[in-house]
Amino acid sequence: MAFSYISLRRTIPAGVLAYLAQFAVAFALLGSRVGTALQSIQVEMEYGDADAFTTFVDGSIPTWKAVGWFLHSAHNAKLVAPLPDFGTTLTLNLVSRTGGQFQLLYLLPPIALVAAGFLVARTSTTYGARGEQYTGASVALGYVPCCIVGGLLFTVGRPAIGPSLLQSILYAGIGYPVVFGYLGGFAARWTAESSGETTSIGGETN
Numbered sequence: 001m002a003f004s005y006i007s008l009r010r011t012i013p014a015g016v017l018a019y020l021a022q023f024a025v026a027f028a029l030l031g032s033r034v035g036t037a038l039q040s041i042q043v044e045m046e047y048g049d050a051d052a053f054t055t056f057v058d059g060s061i062p063t064w065k066a067v068g069w070f071l072h073s074a075h076n077a078k079l080v081a082p083l084p085d086f087g088t089t090l091t092l093n094l095v096s097r098t099g100g101q102f103q104l105l106y107l108l109p110p111i112a113l114v115a116a117g118f119l120v121a122r123t124s125t126t127y128g129a130r131g132e133q134y135t136g137a138s139v140a141l142g143y144v145p146c147c148i149v150g151g152l153l154f155t156v157g158r159p160a161i162g163p164s165l166l167q168s169i170l171y172a173g174i175g176y177p178v179v180f181g182y183l184g185g186f187a188a189r190w191t192a193e194s195s196g197e198t199t200s201i202g203g204e205t206n
Contacts, residue, residue, distance in 0.1 A: 136185020
């Protein structure tokens with residue numbers, strides 16, 4: 001089995017670094033603007049006027065946590081905000097609700113994960129007909145713990161407002177790295193074959 005030969009010493013750090021790199025880029029580019037962006041999001045409650053989303057948050061929102069909200073929203077893991085006083089729970093994709101330059105965040109996960117999958121596959125000994133692809137997809141092993149920890153760390157207030165933990169696991173932690181890491185592994189195999197290199201041990205050319 002190809003998965004039996006995957007080097008965890010490479011794939012786990014690659015997944016962790018892919019997540020941390022995205023957070024660093026998002027913080028550097030948008031950290032100074034997340035507060036204003038959150039205030040611009042209007043929430044319409046039944047039988048009431050629209051209010052800024054921040055009016056429903058108890059206390060201030062640390063910048064690094066707000067950046068984490070947007071990063072998880074870029075993975076389609078929505079923000080969950082229980083509103084017991086209104087008897088409802090808000091679920092928001094902050095990136096789509098904010099729009100504008102914030103939608104560039106949607107590009108971060110694919111770029112980072114394709115790159116991680118590519119680099120891991122190109123620098124690892126792979127086995128089987130799809131060894132590079134499986135190796136690229138295995139960056140999820142390091143990525144999903146980051147998404148879980150991030151989903152927990154990025155919560156604020158009581159009741160807790162933060163990224164959906166289920167969506168952070170299924171979409172951000174598993175779906176994105178498996179799909180885009182696999183594509184990165186495929187790109188690694190294609191570039192190796194184009195340059196006439198051996199693609200994998202015991203494998204077949206796709």
